[in-house]
Amino acid sequence: MTRRPPKRFETAAMRAERLAQQAAAAAPDPLYQHCLSAVRRGMSEYSGGARRCRMKACKRARACVSDSFACLAMLRRPVLPWLEQHIAVDGMVQFYQDRAEQEAE
Numbered sequence: 001m002t003r004r005p006p007k008r009f010e011t012a013a014m015r016a017e018r019l020a021q022q023a024a025a026a027a028p029d030p031l032y033q034h035c036l037s038a039v040r041r042g043m044s045e046y047s048g049g050a051r052r053c054r055m056k057a058c059k060r061a062r063a064c065v066s067d068s069f070a071c072l073a074m075l076r077r078p079v080l081p082w083l084e085q086h087i088a089v090d091g092m093v094q095f096y097q098d099r100a101e102q103e104a105e
């Protein structure tokens with residue numbers, strides 16, 4: 001016995017709204033990206049990643065100037081585990097949002 005696939009009841013307006021929500025969710029949040037790179041640069045700084053980094057710009061500047069992927073990828077173990085890194089990033093995002101709210105008042 002074959003089963004028919006379920007009908008999808010979606011109007012054009014619903015479809016447009018769904019696609020807009022998907023696009024908004026997929027778009028990177030600039031504040032979050034900024035905080036993530038700041039935390040990763042801090043971790044690279046803490047571990048002295050620029051000394052053994054493969055990117056010459058980091059060595060020349062004696063600090064991480066890239067997106068710190070190369071600096072942090074050379075480490076044997078991460079400075080912060082994945083979860084704690086995200087907690088730090090979330091805390092930083094929260095801080096900036098709170099400050100923006102206070103300035104708006």
Ligand SMILES: [Zn+2]
Nearest residue numbers: 053055058071
């Ligand atoms: Zn580097």
